Amino acid sequence: xxxxxxxxxxxxxxxxxxxxxxxxxxxxxxxxxxxxxxxxxxxxxxxxxxxxxxxxxxxxxxxxxxxxxxxxxxxxxxxxxxxxxxxxxxxxxxxxxxxxxxxxxxxxxxxxxxxxxxxxxxxxxxxxxxxxxxxxxxxxxxxxxxxxxxxxxxxxxxxxxxxxxxxxxxxxxxxxxxxxxxxxxxxxxxxxxxxxxxxxxxxxxxxxxxxxxxxxxxxxxxxxxxxxxxxxxxxxxxxxxxxxx
Amino acid sequence: xxxxxxxxxxxxxxxxxxxxxxxxxxxxxxxxxxxxxxxxxxxxxxxxxxxxxxxxxxxxxxxxxxxxxxxxxxxxxxxxxxxxxxxxxxxxxxxxxxxxxxxxxxxxxxxxxxxxxxxxxxxxxxxxxxxxxxxxxxxxxxxxxxxxxxxxxxxxxxxxxxxxxxxxxxxxxxxxxxxxxxxxxxxxxxxxxxxxxxxxxxxxxxxxxxxxxxxxxxxxxxxxxxxxxxxxxxxxxxxxxxxxx
DNA sequence: CGCCAGGTTGATTTCGCTCAAGCAATGTGG
DNA sequence: CCACATTGCTTGAGCGAAATCAACCTGGCG
Numbered sequence: 001x002x003x004x005x006x007x008x009x010x011x012x013x014x015x016x017x018x019x020x021x022x023x024x025x026x027x028x029x030x031x032x033x034x035x036x037x038x039x040x041x042x043x044x045x046x047x048x049x050x051x052x053x054x055x056x057x058x059x060x061x062x063x064x065x066x067x068x069x070x071x072x073x074x075x076x077x078x079x080x081x082x083x084x085x086x087x088x089x090x091x092x093x094x095x096x097x098x099x100x101x102x103x104x105x106x107x108x109x110x111x112x113x114x115x116x117x118x119x120x121x122x123x124x125x126x127x128x129x130x131x132x133x134x135x136x137x138x139x140x141x142x143x144x145x146x147x148x149x150x151x152x153x154x155x156x157x158x159x160x161x162x163x164x165x166x167x168x169x170x171x172x173x174x175x176x177x178x179x180x181x182x183x184x185x186x187x188x189x190x191x192x193x194x195x196x197x198x199x200x201x202x203x204x205x206x207x208x209x210x211x212x213x214x215x216x217x218x219x220x221x222x223x224x225x226x227x228x229x230x231x232x233x234x235x236x237x238x239x240x241x242x243x244x245x
Numbered sequence: 246x247x248x249x250x251x252x253x254x255x256x257x258x259x260x261x262x263x264x265x266x267x268x269x270x271x272x273x274x275x276x277x278x279x280x281x282x283x284x285x286x287x288x289x290x291x292x293x294x295x296x297x298x299x300x301x302x303x304x305x306x307x308x309x310x311x312x313x314x315x316x317x318x319x320x321x322x323x324x325x326x327x328x329x330x331x332x333x334x335x336x337x338x339x340x341x342x343x344x345x346x347x348x349x350x351x352x353x354x355x356x357x358x359x360x361x362x363x364x365x366x367x368x369x370x371x372x373x374x375x376x377x378x379x380x381x382x383x384x385x386x387x388x389x390x391x392x393x394x395x396x397x398x399x400x401x402x403x404x405x406x407x408x409x410x411x412x413x414x415x416x417x418x419x420x421x422x423x424x425x426x427x428x429x430x431x432x433x434x435x436x437x438x439x440x441x442x443x444x445x446x447x448x449x450x451x452x453x454x455x456x457x458x459x460x461x462x463x464x465x466x467x468x469x470x471x472x473x474x475x476x477x478x479x480x481x482x483x484x485x486x487x488x489x490x
Numbered sequence: 491c492g493c494c495a496g497g498t499t500g501a502t503t504t505c506g507c508t509c510a511a512g513c514a515a516t517g518t519g520g
Numbered sequence: 521c522c523a524c525a526t527t528g529c530t531t532g533a534g535c536g537a538a539a540t541c542a543a544c545c546t547g548g549c550g
Contacts, residue, residue: 074399082399100388105395142387143345149394150350154319154327156401157446161506193529201402206506208530224529406538438497451538453498469497491550498545507536517526 014038015117020066023090025141028133037127041117046110052093054107059097061120065089068114069190072106073198083199085148086111086190088175095138096145098124111190156201159239162210164200166238169220173229185232189225259283260362265311268335270386273378282372286362291355297338299352304342306365310334313359314435317351318443328444330393331356331435333420340383341390343369356435401446404484407455409445411483414465418474430477434470 015038021027029037043066046052052063055075063070069088075081084106087093097104098121128135155164177187189196197204214220219235221228229235260283266272274282288311291297297308300320308315314333320326329351332338342349343366373380400409422432434441442449459465464480466473474480 074395076399076403078403080403082402084395084398096388096391099384105392139344139384139387142384142391143341146341146387146391146394147350149391149398150319150329153329153394153397153401153446154321156398157327157443158321158323158325198402201398203507204529205508205531209506212530437495448539449497450499450540454538457498493550494548496546496548498543500541500543502540502542504539505537508534509532511530511532513528513530515526515528518524520521520523 015041018066018117020064020090024064025092025134025137026064028137029127029131033127033130037119037123040123041119043115043117045113045115048110048112050110052108052110052116053104055104057104059094059101059104059121061118062092062094062098062124063108063116063118065091065093065114065116067116069111070114070116071109071111071191071195073109074106081107081198082201083191083195084152085145092138092141095141099138099142111195161200161202161206162213163239164202165196165207165210165214166219166235168196168200169227169229170232170236173227173232177229184228184230186226186228189227260286263311263362265309265335269309270337270379270382271309273382274372274376278372278375282364282368285368286364288360288362290358290360293355293357295355297353297355297361298349300349302349304339304346304349304366306363307337307339307343307369308353308361308363310336310338310359310361312361314356315359315361316354316356316436316440318354319351326352326443327446328436328440329397330390337383337386340386344383344387356440406445406447406451407458408484409447410441410452410455410459411464411480413441413445414472414474415477415481418472418477422474429473429475431471431473434472 015021015026016031016034018024026034026037041064046068052070053059055073065087067089069086070091070093071083072085072087072093073081073083087108093108093116094104096106128138155167159167172189173185173187176190177185179185191199193204193207197207200207211220211222215222218230219238220230260266260271261276261279263269271279271282286309291313297315298304300318310332312334314331315336315338316328317330317332317338318326318328332353338353338361339349341351373383400412404412417434418430418432421435422430424430436444438449438452442452445452456465456467460467463475464483465475
């Protein structure tokens with residue numbers, strides 16, 4: 001029956017041959033631990049809008065995303081939310097609540113169809129015991145996230161809505177954009193206008209107007225979720241020196 | 246000469262009897278390590294405005310603050326800055342650049358006369374090797390800071406300037422306020438208006454006006470850096486349920 | 491004494507929020 | 521298959537909050 005699990009259970013898979021293995025936090029594990037991981041891990045699929053976990057849930061383990069994008073959101077009591085980060089293939093999420101032992105402070109929601117492997121607390125603990133390098137990976141992730149969050153604060157304070165939108169577009173272009181033969185770049189936005197607005201800290205109406213203005217100025221063309229940027233350079237010039245990154 | 250250092254050098258001291266020892270990250274160390282620490286540590290004093298380290302400096306160790314307050318700031322290329330956090334006695338700062346191995350991403354500047362002990366990289370490394378608990382402390386500090394930074398983003402996005410000022414006042418009151426016999430509270434602000442404005446993400450002129458309004462409404466009285474709050478309850482009601490904390 | 495940084499106050503303008511309507515795409519139940 | 525709700529997005533009008541520019545005050549400090 002163990003055989004059945006490792007070989008034919010569709011929710012199981014070999015981590016060592018996972019497509020995200022190379023970029024994930026888990027590739028530092030030894031042969032033996034990887035086998036343990038493969039055996040205990042449960043892969044699941046989510047549809048757009050479904051939650052991997054919610055703010056306030058107690059932590060029961062971490063997720064390693066294999067496909068699709070996941071939004072990390074924080075809500076306030078009124079139900080307003082801010083989209084704090086977008087996690088993708090290879091990213092481990094829920095590590096923070098795992099490490100701190102507290103309830104989740106953010107909600108993780110699939111932005112589109114996606115799949116991820118769930119690694120239960122106990123297994124993470126035993127893997128961490130035997131693999132200090134895994135702990136280092138988590139720590140570096142926390143440090144990077146901290147840095148990103150602080151940069152975010154600085155941007156909120158020092159940049160205009162328009163500048164923040166331009167910045168967001170540049171970041172997304174770098175992550176998911178494709179270069180056309182003529183050097184222009186295009187992409188399919190992984191986010192609704194509402195989510196984009198919540199990332200840059202404005203209302204979706206305002207976002208819509210800014211997009212209209214950018215389009216009018218020829219800096220970008222928006223059609224539904226499709227974006228075409230004739231010149232990344234010109235777009236980047238919009239925040240001339242206003243960023244450290 | 247070693248004796249001279251440990252016994253009479255005014256820059257040296259015994260960590261085990263340090264006034265912040267109980268609340269610092271270092272109290273988990275064993276007897277032997279504490280002695281090593283006491284011997285290698287160098288205490289220094291700074292005046293208001295002087296920097297313990299600056300953004301871009303390479304990391305040479307960490308500081309454990311023994312007295313006074315230190316502002317952690319982030320600058321953009323124009324020289325605008327945001328005050329991200331205020332560290333006080335017992336707090337270890339510079340740990341992030343130490344752990345990530347990168348240059349400092351923030352500047353640390355004394356808000357008033359203060360003193361702190363400098364612990365060189367190499368010593369931190371050897372202490373960490375022998376004391377996993379110290380690493381855990383650093384990690385928890387990173388997780389707390391991450392949480393604070395994300396909450397900060399949420400506040401920037403969902404709260405008005407006035408609400409953010411009220412929140413800042415409440416936090417400062419809790420940290421440094423004194424209760425009068427009649428239940429009212431007062432404190433001496435550790436920050437200039439400019440710094441406060443940069444914390445809540447607005448201009449100092451606007452801050453001044455909001456303060457004027459709060460005073461006019463009887464919620465608080467400002468005189469220089471002195472603040473008097475007749476009813477913390479009334480002040481807190483200003484952000485009725487708008488916060489999770 | 492004059493200078494200067496930090497703070498307040500005023501006048502003006504800009505930006506972005508709110509409310510509101512309209513529209514396209516998608517889904518749902520009869 | 522149609523009537524109808526729903527959701528996501530755009531657009532408009534009006535308003536309010538806050539940025540900007542500028543003058544002025546105040547308390548140190550050389």
